[in-house]
Amino acid sequence: FNLDCSDVFLIMNIGFMLQNFLFTSKDDKSTLKAIDFGLSDYVKPDERLNDIVGSAYYVAPEVLHRSYGTEADMWSIGVIAYILLCGSRPFWARTESGIFRAVLKADPSFDEAPWPSLSVDAKDFVKRLLNKDYRKRLTAAQALSHPWLVNHHDDMRIPLDMIIHKLVKAYICSSSLRKSALRALAKTLTVAQLAYLRDQFTLLGPNKSGLISMQNFKTAVLRSSTDASKDSRVLDYVSMVSSIQYRKLDFEEFCAAAISVHQLEGMETWEQHARHAYELFKKEGNRPIMIEELASELGLSPSVPVHVVLQDWIRHSDGKLSFLGFVRLLHGVSSRAFQKA
Incomplete structure (x- = not known):
């Protein structure tokens, strides 16, 4: 499971399948290697x-x-992890078009043997990779940090x-206001998430005061770069000059900043996270707010009918942010999003 360089320099493979992993020999301690990088290429972040x-059985929705x-x-x-753990494919049909329909519409089964006897961590690992919403899926770094792998490899890099x-x-x-909401959510993270x-x-190399800035990303990427990564466009991506590059964050604020709300939503414990965070927010950051002020906080354009789109965000009883408004605030919003809605 050696995807570390793929995540720093964003190499897309599009060819991961079981038959493309081969042992170098028949020895019990033989090295497992990935082959066939014919479709691989560097991509920009967010490209x-x-x-x-790709192969029908392994293709993402x-x-x-x-x-x-x-x-x-x-x-x-x-998909590979699912097959290795139970011996069958998560999505199957007699035709390629049928497989595609299953990938788009069906959910993989975790009820039949051997799944009930497998560890909670193993099932969580596979489920979080086979989430149809790519925003909720684990990244390579998160997968390598998952308890199911970490608990079996002490030297995981x-x-x-x-x-x-x-x-x-x-x-x-x-x-x-959104920063306050994210800080509240960060206080609900588990030990594994904090790890x-x-x-x-x-990895970002905080200074002696325990602070990092956007500049640290450039330094960290340069430190990890090799001759093989010269075609990577990540260096250009993190080198963009802007007014925010020197803003300093300590670890506590970094946790709030680095939370992926979409990924937390993909977990079975999301409701508990959100409710607990809202209770903390009510104590520390919630206050009465007018719809016009909220619209200004969110940076909405005058063309957005704020009294229509934000009416459920504020509680009528005390004028403070509702739970629904809190959750939407965590995601961040834009005028474009409201216009689409």
């Missing part, structure tokens, strides 16, 4: 591809929708996760 490629990124490779890894760059950048540009964030924070 979406549209060619339908978003590939069939002709809009996909590196998350599609993680789906394929989930965790790579820098480029999703952190995107999340931290969005956090710094967010309103003070992953601690690893990422350490």
Whole structure:
């Protein structure tokens, strides 16, 4: 499971399947290697591809929708893990079109043997890779940090996760109200989730005061770069100069900034996280707020009918943010999103 360089330099494989993993010899301690990188290429962070490629059994739903990124490779890894654990494919049909329909519509079974006898961590690992919403899927770095793998490998090397760059950048540009909501959510994270964030924070090389900035991403990527990664466009991505690059974050605020709300939503414990965070937010950050002020906080344009789209965000009893408004605030919103709705 050696996807570390793929996540730092964003190499897309689009060819992960069981038959493309071979042992170098028949020895019991033989090295397992991946082969056939014919479809592999460097991609920009957030770049979406549209060619339908890959094997039907391993193809991700978003590939069939002709809009996909590196998350599609993680789906394929989930399919491989499913097959290795139970011996059958998660999606099956007699025809290729039938397989595609199953990938888009069906849910893999975790009820039949041997799944009931497998560990909770093993099932969680596979389920979080086979999430049809690519935004809720584990990244390579998160998969390598998952308890199911970490508990069996003491020397697991965790790579820098480029999703952190995107999340931290969005956090710094967010309103003070959203930052308060994310700080409350960060206080509900589990030990395992905090361990992953601690690893990422350490990889960024905080200064003697325990602080990092956006500049640390450039330094960390340069430190990890090799001759083979010269074609990578990640270096350009993290080198963009902006007014936010020197904003300093300690570990506590980094945790709030680096949370992927979409991924937390994909977990079975999401409701508990959200409810607990809302209770903390009510004590520390919630206050009466007018709809017009909320619209200004969210940066909505005058063309958005704020009294219509934000009416459920505020409680009528005391004028404070409702639970629904809190959850939507965690995601971040834009005028464009409201206009689409």
